Amino acid sequence: MKEHEQMTIERWCNGRLLDETSLPYSKEAIDEAVEAGRLIRRPGVVKQGRSFRCMRCQNEDPMYFYTHIRSEGEEMTYCMHCLTFGRSSTDGRFVHAPRLPIERRDVRLAWDGTYTTLQRRAADEWIESIEAGRGHLLYAVTGAGKTEVMFRAVEATVQRGGRVAVVSPRVDVVRELLPRFERAFPTARLIALYGGVKPVPFAHDIVLATTHQLYRFYEAFDAVFIDEVDAFPYTADETLHRAVERSLVPSGVVHAVTATPSRALRRTYEKEGALSIIPKRFHGYPLVEPTYDALFGYERALRKGRVPRKVERWMRRCMERRVPYLLFFPSIDVMEQTEALFRTIDPRVRAVHSEHPKRAERVRALRDGKLSGLLTSTILERGVTISSVQVAVLGAEQPIFTSEALVQIGGRVGRSADDPTGDFRLFHHGITRAMDEARRAIRSLNKRGRDVE
Amino acid sequence: MICYLCLKKRETSLSWRRLFRLREDVLCDECRQSLVPYDGKLTLSPLRDVIICYEYDESMSHLLYTYKKIGHVALAEAFISDFKRLAPLVRTHDIVPIPAHSTDVERRKFAHVDELLRAAGIPYRHLLRKRHSIQLSAMERHERLKQRHLFESISSERLTRPIVLVDDVVTTGTTLRQAAALLYERGAPDVRAFVLSRPIHNRRGNRANGRN
Numbered sequence: 284m285k286e287h288e289q290m291t292i293e294r295w296c297n298g299r300l301l302d303e304t305s306l307p308y309s310k311e312a313i314d315e316a317v318e319a320g321r322l323i324r325r326p327g328v329v330k331q332g333r334s335f336r337c338m339r340c341q342n343e344d345p346m347y348f349y350t351h352i353r354s355e356g357e358e359m360t361y362c363m364h365c366l367t368f369g370r371s372s373t374d375g376r377f378v379h380a381p382r383l384p385i386e387r388r389d390v391r392l393a394w395d396g397t398y399t400t401l402q403r404r405a406a407d408e409w410i411e412s413i414e415a416g417r418g419h420l421l422y423a424v425t426g427a428g429k430t431e432v433m434f435r436a437v438e439a440t441v442q443r444g445g446r447v448a449v450v451s452p453r454v455d456v457v458r459e460l461l462p463r464f465e466r467a468f469p470t471a472r473l474i475a476l477y478g479g480v481k482p483v484p485f486a487h488d489i490v491l492a493t494t495h496q497l498y499r500f501y502e503a504f505d506a507v508f509i510d511e512v513d514a515f516p517y518t519a520d521e522t523l524h525r526a527v528e529r530s531l532v533p534s535g536v537v538h539a540v541t542a543t544p545s546r547a548l549r550r551t552y553e554k555e556g557a558l559s560i561i562p563k564r565f566h567g568y569p570l571v572e573p574t575y576d577a578l579f580g581y582e583r584a585l586r587k588g589r590v591p592r593k594v595e596r597w598m599r600r601c602m603e604r605r606v607p608y609l610l611f612f613p614s615i616d617v618m619e620q621t622e623a624l625f626r627t628i629d630p631r632v633r634a635v636h637s638e639h640p641k642r643a644e645r646v647r648a649l650r651d652g653k654l655s656g657l658l659t660s661t662i663l664e665r666g667v668t669i670s671s672v673q674v675a676v677l678g679a680e681q682p683i684f685t686s687e688a689l690v691q692i693g694g695r696v697g698r699s700a701d702d703p704t705g706d707f708r709l710f711h712h713g714i715t716r717a718m719d720e721a722r723r724a725i726r727s728l729n730k731r732g733r734d735v736e
Numbered sequence: 737m738i739c740y741l742c743l744k745k746r747e748t749s750l751s752w753r754r755l756f757r758l759r760e761d762v763l764c765d766e767c768r769q770s771l772v773p774y775d776g777k778l779t780l781s782p783l784r785d786v787i788i789c790y791e792y793d794e795s796m797s798h799l800l801y802t803y804k805k806i807g808h809v810a811l812a813e814a815f816i817s818d819f820k821r822l823a824p825l826v827r828t829h830d831i832v833p834i835p836a837h838s839t840d841v842e843r844r845k846f847a848h849v850d851e852l853l854r855a856a857g858i859p860y861r862h863l864l865r866k867r868h869s870i871q872l873s874a875m876e877r878h879e880r881l882k883q884r885h886l887f888e889s890i891s892s893e894r895l896t897r898p899i900v901l902v903d904d905v906v907t908t909g910t911t912l913r914q915a916a917a918l919l920y921e922r923g924a925p926d927v928r929a930f931v932l933s934r935p936i937h938n939r940r941g942n943r944a945n946g947r948n
Contacts (some may be wrong), residue, residue, distance in 0.1 A: 346738055346745075349810040351846070354854070359845065363743055363810070370807045374845060 290484055293321045297485040298382030298503030300339065302327075302369050305482055306378070313378060322378045327371035328360050337362035339371040340498050341525040364522060365498055367478065379501045382532070385446055390488055392438040394431065394467040399567070401735065402428055405559035406435035409538075412557045413439045413506075418536035420552035423561040424570055424728055425542045425694025430460070432561070433508060433540060434467050441471065441488050445505030448490045448530065450497060452514045454478065455643065456666055457491050464491060494523045500530035507531060511665060512539040512548070513687055542694060543687035543724075563732040568703035570725045571696045573689065575718065578710040581677065585621050594677065594710060595628050601656065601673050602629055606705075607649050608656040608673040611692055613681035615660050622658060629655055636660040664691040671702040679709035679718055689721035739764035740810045741799060762813045770795040774934060780909040783901075783916045784928045789818045792905055792933035800904060800933070804848050812848075812855035815932060819856035822930060825900055831860040832919075834903040834911060835887075849902055852932065860902070863922075864915055865890050880908045887915055889922060898926035906931040 292308050293316065303313060303324070316322040325338050334345040340362065342348075347364040361372035371377070398406070405421060412419035413436060423429040433449070440447050449464075451457050454477045461475040468489065476492040485503070490496075494517055497507070507527050509517065517523050527537060539548065552558045564570065581591045594610070601608040610625075612618040615636045622634045631654050635642045642662070648654040650669050657663070661683060674696050676684060684692075689709070696705035709718060737746045740762045761768055772791040780786050790796055803811040822831060833849035853860045864887040901915055906929070916927040 349740075351809045353846070354850075361807075363738065363740070363808075366743060366802070366806060366808060372807075 291321070292316045292378075293380035294383060294486075295484040296322070296378065296380035298380070298501060299485055299499050300325075300377050300379040300501040301482065301499060302339075302371075303376040303378050305369065316380075317378070322380050324376050324378050326373055327375035327377055328362055328373045330360075330373075335360055335362075335373075337365060337371050338377055339368065340365035340522040341529065342522050365495075368495075368498060382446075382503050385444055385488070387444050388441075388470070388488070390438065390441045390468055390471040392434050392467055393469050394434055396431060398431065399428070399563070399565060401561045401563055402432050402565075405561050406432050408559045409436040410439045412555075413443070413536075416534065416536065417555055417557050418506075418552070419538050419557045419559065420544060420548065421538070421540045421559050421561070422544050422549065423540065423542060423559075424564060424732075425691065426564040426566070426698045427542075427561040428565040429540050429542075429561070430463060433510075434464075436538060437489060437508065438468070440506045441468075446488060446490075446503065447506050447508065448492060448497065448500070448504045449508040449510065450492050450494045450527070451510040452494060452517055453511075453666065454493055456510065457493055459666070460491050464489060494526070497523070497526040497530040500526075502529070502532045502535075504531050505535050506538060507535070508538045508540065510540050513541045513543050513545060514665065543690050545687075560731070562728040562735065564698070564703070566700035566703055568697065568700075569729040569732060571693060571705055571707045572725050572729070573693055573707045573709050573718070573722055575679075575714060576708050576710050577712075578677075579712050581710065581712060585617065585624075588624060590621075590624055590628060591710075594675070597673075597675055597706075597708065598625075598628055598632070598656065605655075606671045606673055607652070607654075607669055608675070609663060609667075609669075609695060610656065610658050611664070611674070611676040611684075612658060612660060613678040613683050618658050618660065625658060631655040632658060634658040635663065637662040661688055661692075663695070664688055665694075667695055668698050669695070670699045671705065672696060673706040673708075675706070675708040675710060677710050679711040680713045680715045682717075684715075684717060686717040686720035686724065689718060690724055693721070693725060739767055740808070740814060741767040741802070759816065762810070767795075771799075772796075774936075776936065778906070778909070778934065780906075780912060780929070782920060782927070783912060784926055786906065786909075786912065786929040786931060787821075788906065788931050788934045789815070790933045792907075792935040793937075796933050804904075807845065809846050809851055812851040815852055816856045818932070819852055819858055819902075819930075822853075822856070822858050822900060822902075826859060828898065830863070830895070830897045830899050831858055832863050832899050832901050832915075833860055834901060834915060835862060835864055835866045849904055852904070853902060863890055863895070863899075864888070864918065877908055880910045885914075886911060887918055889918055892922070895919060895922045895924040897924075899924050899928070901927060901929040902931070903929070904932045906934050 317324045328335050328337050335348045336343050342362055342364040347362055348360050349363055350358050350360040352358055359372055359374050361370050365371055409419045421429055437447050457475055457477050464473055471489050472487040473489045474487045476496040578591055578593055584591045618634050625632050633645050633654055635645050635657055649657050672695055676692060693707045696707045697703045739746055746764050772793055774788040774791050778786040778788060802808045836847050867885060867888055899919055901912055906912055912929050919927050
């Protein structure tokens with residue numbers, strides 16, 4: 284690595300917290316830098332009261348620590364929570380160097396698309412927040428063009444000499460954003476980080492990453508943009524919240540983007556005057572409202588090896604009209620067990636879920652028309668855009684279908700201007716509060732959209 | 737509680753095992769079921785026989801990678817019941833782990849085969865030392881068969897008890913055969929092997945045969 288031979292260790296680290304053994308520098312070079320105070324060294328895991336604390340992921344839950352007693356009696360404790368990043372242990376060492384000052388560069392947005400009035404207004408409000416040094420929440424419905432609005436906020440931050448991270452819960456989103464950001468910011472130094480990517484010296488203006496990658500950063504960013512802030516795993520993992528916190532400089536801010544913010548989240552940002560709402564989709568058409576379709580006893584029917592007639596009729600209608608469809612299942616097990624059954628109705632339907640190896644391939648096949656439909660878990664509730672897709676949820680009363688999940692699922696329908704409508708059907712064994720909340724949220728956004736402009 | 741392999745949280749519901757304080761599986765049901773018991777026999781002269789517990793398939797490969805390369809020593813507890821099968825032999829036999837190279841132990845901070853035995857409470861003796869830090873796993877079959885003098889004896893004392901060699905993976909059997917040859921030279925009356933896994937399908941996806 285010719286680059287690093289000329290680069291000091293502290294410049295290579297530049298605001299990151301890294302495993303000592305992963306650095307392309309000799310132990311002597313690292314020791315020297317630590318002695319000279321240019322690098323700070325910490326153990327991976329430290330004892331804390333009766334439990335431990337991991338310096339990398341900041342986990343303190345004793346359930347995730349394992350203590351190994353070596354034959355000589357010495358103990359070594361390591362953290363299982365961030366094991367996918369390598370072993371963080373009482374023996375292991377991490378080093379970190381404070382971030383170096385960023386040279387002011389002219390990084391302008393080169394994106395020349397048009398903005399709707401609503402997008403422009405949201406962008407202006409966002410920039411106001413940035414100038415006031417506070418974080419902002421963009422509450423934009425599915426298909427509102429939130430990424431393009433985010434471009435303006437990212438530009439404003441970088442132009443003011445700030446370093447930005449845009450994080451997302453899923454790798455496919457990060458991979459999908461990279462070319463869009465490259466086209467939008469041709470003069471910026473961009474990098475995409477996710478599991479398996481090789482470590483490189485850190486000298487970038489904009490980092491696109493999965494949230495977990497923030498474990499490696501220490502007071503490195505002026506702003507972290509969290510895409511889909513209400514999605515898993517961010518909502519369920521305390522260490523990710525801590526990682527965001529620690530990756531920011533003391534004056535740093537957190538911006539959030541989502542189509543389904545919780546009431547608490549809205550209130551937090553609304554209080555500061557840091558909330559923008561875009562209730563209309565980019566093409567101006569309203570969100571598609573759900574249709575409730577009672578399907579009592581569907582579980583029994585499936586167990587007996589029958590596809591409920593209403594579902595079969597729905598599938599056949601989509602097949603006749605030659606439009607793609609998504610059928611959401613509450614559990615992967617049920618879906619896998621009944622896939623064969625559904626294929627007797629439609630030989631060109633396949634199942635996908637988060638761990639399915641062919642997931643990306645099958646989504647592409649559906650988009651290209653090679654498959655006529657997909658049976659899916661909630662993994663496809665976000666991010667997927669397929670023209671003219673029809674969507675149904677089987678078992679909408681199941682607890683996994685929270686109102687946010689249902690709104691997101693409904694957001695798959697009607698995303699393109701030439702086909703802004705579609706069927707969004709909830710097959711249920713009883714109406715739940717989540718279903719009503721979802722429908723209410725969609726109606727209220729549509730009303731707001733009608734009243735605005 | 738979390739599963740030591742997938743690291744996901746597990747139901748801590750009351751189970752009969754917990755109630756009677758029997759050891760709970762450190763793997764969740766899904767991960768446990770992903771391990772395939774070895775089906776087949778392996779004849780490897782000059783050893784008397786070789787017992788193999790699991791198939792070395794993708795699941796096992798991932799597990800051993802996490803165990804050895806990342807250093808997830810907790811996984812040694814996943815095979816306690818397998819290695820406890822050696823308990824009846826301890827009184828009459830010497831249990832001998834195939835050694836890892838000393839710098840490898842230094843780097844990962846533990847000897848992977850030794851830990852499997854320790855977790856199961858099986859006492860062992862080191863009789864061999866690895867001579868080079870070569871990775872047989874990185875070699876193709878023909879290269880492995882060419883390897884000579886992988887080991888040397890730790891002492892020259894004459895061996896009087898039968899031996900059970902222990903290792904985590906057996907592929908061509910080169911490692912075990914060389915180790916056995918050295919031990920026979922030192923007078924061992926009998927050498928058998930107990931190995932955690934073996935590939936049934938070789939790298940090209942064909943079924944590997946039972947004898948080499």
